[in-house]
Amino acid sequence: MLRPVQAARSLSTRNLTGITLYSPNELIISARAGTPLADIEATLAEHGQHIIAEPADLAAITGAREQQTLGGVIATNLSGPRRVAWGAMRDHVLGIRAVTGHGETIRSGGRVLKNVTGLDLCKLLTGSHGTLAVITEATLKVLPAPEAVGTVVFPGLDATAGAAALSAALGSPYSVSAAAWLPADAAARIPALAGFGQPVALARIEEFAASVVYRTDKLRADLRHDSTEILDDASSRIVWRAMRDLTPLTAEPADAVWRVSVRPSAGPVVLRTLADAFGGRGYLDWGGGLVWIAGPATTAAHEAVEAAAKAARGTWMLLRAPESLRAAVNVIPPEPEPLARITRRVKAALDPNGILNPGRMYAGL
């Protein structure tokens, strides 16, 4: 992910494994950074709990062969559909133990749900892509997994109308936990949705079973669209698992993949702009606030993505591309110089010799 790094050595957390503390009643789990995420999810599932941020399994997109780890998911702040309602990884990292570029072991946070003691280095290190410290152990807040899942499907809406419907859904009192819009070709990649043959807007409810029935019915009634359908628990779980893992994204092996984060009402404009600019294929998650785009791995396409995100006053990330493109362009937006100066100083404060993933996020840093 992000810019290729030239480094003399690679440091793997593969052997830093194991759940070190799990207290279901206190809603916390601690594990070493190299623990496969799947192991953590399995342990949580045994107690009817789950990782709130619903991180994607990016294997299909990145071609990575090793299992995702806790540390990796935190370092990349990888978060899935539920993020729109219940927060990203960075919202649930309660504590971190890490080794800085000084070679010092530091902790921030702890194992409790509320903590305002000192600077929040858990937030700083989450999403820092291994450039500030090597995360060796982390504590996550977890929540009960829902007893049941339901999905209201609004077929036949274009991106703008779809995002508006999702906005109404997310602005309803029914605690919608995910909201996505797929054009027809993207929807066709998920069997349960292929039958619609149209674009679909999807709103998920996760609750006790009776509440799912009540809330999906109410949502459908309140939003007053023709031909809405409700997907049952089994179908919903399959659909949202596919959503989580970016199944709807039609990305050729040579394609680049970008994610653009904007205010939800701007998502459709970004999607349309990029479709026009280079035939970009994609879909919307987070009610329109997250745009996934696949397209040719060219600087022209990349510049179009940058421009579209900037016009919408949002941000973007080049998630996947051939190394040559990733070495040639910004992979995340450059910062205004006063902020870039702070970035350089904070990087120096944690990694004075610049040994941790040099150049991963910004060229020369």
Add this chain to the structure above:
Amino acid sequence: MGKRRCAIRWFDGRTGAAGSARLLALPEMGDHFPHMIRQPEPKADVLARRDAIVDGLRALLSAEAVIAEPLLLKPYETDGLSAYRQPPLAVVLPDTTEQVAGVMRFCHQQGVRVVPRGAGTSLSGGALPMADAVVIGLMRMNRILDIDYADRCATVQAGVTNIGITNAVQGRGFFYAPDPSSQLACMIGGNVNMNSGGAHCLKYGVTANNLLGLKIVTVDGEILSIGGEHLDAAGYDWLGLLTGSEGQLAVVTEVTVRILRSPEGARAMLAAFRSNEVAGACVDSIISSGIIPVALEFMDRPAIHACEQFAHAGYPLDAEAMLIIEVEGSPAEQDDLLWRIREICQLHDPISLKVSQSAEESLAIWKGRKGAFGAVGRISPDYLCMDGVIPTSRLPDVLRRIGEMSDDYALKVANIFHAGDGNLHPLIMFDANDPESFHKAEQFGADILKLCVEVGGCLTGEHGVGVEKRELMPVQFTTQELDQQRRIKSAFDPGWLLNANKVFPLAETIERSAPAS
């Protein structure tokens, strides 16, 4: 009567204990308090240039936006930790971000320390000035700039009150979730800097989980926009680092918050138990049943009695521990959740259960709990309110040890506990007319905070470190960890001009902070 009652906070530099109290002040005491907190040495050159500095500030803002007369500085000399009083060099009350930037540029050039201030409700002394510091008061920047219901966000100036945001959106059925109990007065800029919580935070998160963007002014006067109306950062999480940074990294002038649609309704119930252990076990059972209530409050026997005497809410006086539990949803969903919780409570042999059938009954259940601090103040005019966090599983243990300390110190204590998130508020009752009683209360408070860290918790869940817990930081962090935090602070503020007397133990601050350039 001739007696003057004033709210004070006490701090003992030796023990690092702190808390709040109301002191029955005798007229002859005036403003003399025997225990003052250590401050960084005021910069002699800054004090010497005071008039020029004030003139310089007046050139940047309108004259009436710069306060320098001693009498007019008095309201700014303290905050919610009102034992400590230090008039600043001057106070400025800017109207715009550009004015704040001008002030910061000027102070940076002049090497003048700065203390940002919101409503001044901090219970940890977050806004306590220094003699050579300029207080930047954000309270005039109190406009709501934009509300967007489709994108579910609102952008407001830092001086808007917490409740002001909810008030602005509740007509459309929305609210701003983090709701500290000072929300009628506290300002969103202060909420950001302290990462404030509130009764709803188990379900809805704290301030850090409810922000989308900030406009800040750096120590050298640059204006930066962090985030915006979109979710997630692509670079480093500056939004996350700035939240809870206690005014030490930048001055916040605008805040973009998430607004949420309110649920259909909420209802409460009350459950009384024979012991703290049983109540704790009941909390465990509720959580492991898959229910996350929107509120889960625990009160021990002294707290129950205090609240009942004060509010006559019908609390059971034979209970050792009591839970107030609130759930949200449609009326039928509320019924279902309350029924489930009731069934769970029954398994723990409760003394009594009361499930509210209406909004009025819910209010009645809450009435005592909401008056808790006033209730304790009625029993004992003076008390320290602590703010520590413990793993919820350790509650019975910690309460037992607090009880033992209470016997040892011969001071009564009542405990309010946010059972869902582990935030403990012990209220230590003492007699301010007896200096020995006060010293003991301070030590008791410090011992409780140390105990919180010992059992795997932390020093503060809501109130922040401020000046109050500054000297206790080494209880929770190693020297390396504090040094790393200090380096990061220095990355934003190499000259340690922003709120230098806060958060970090003072000796090291004086030793390690770079001289003004």
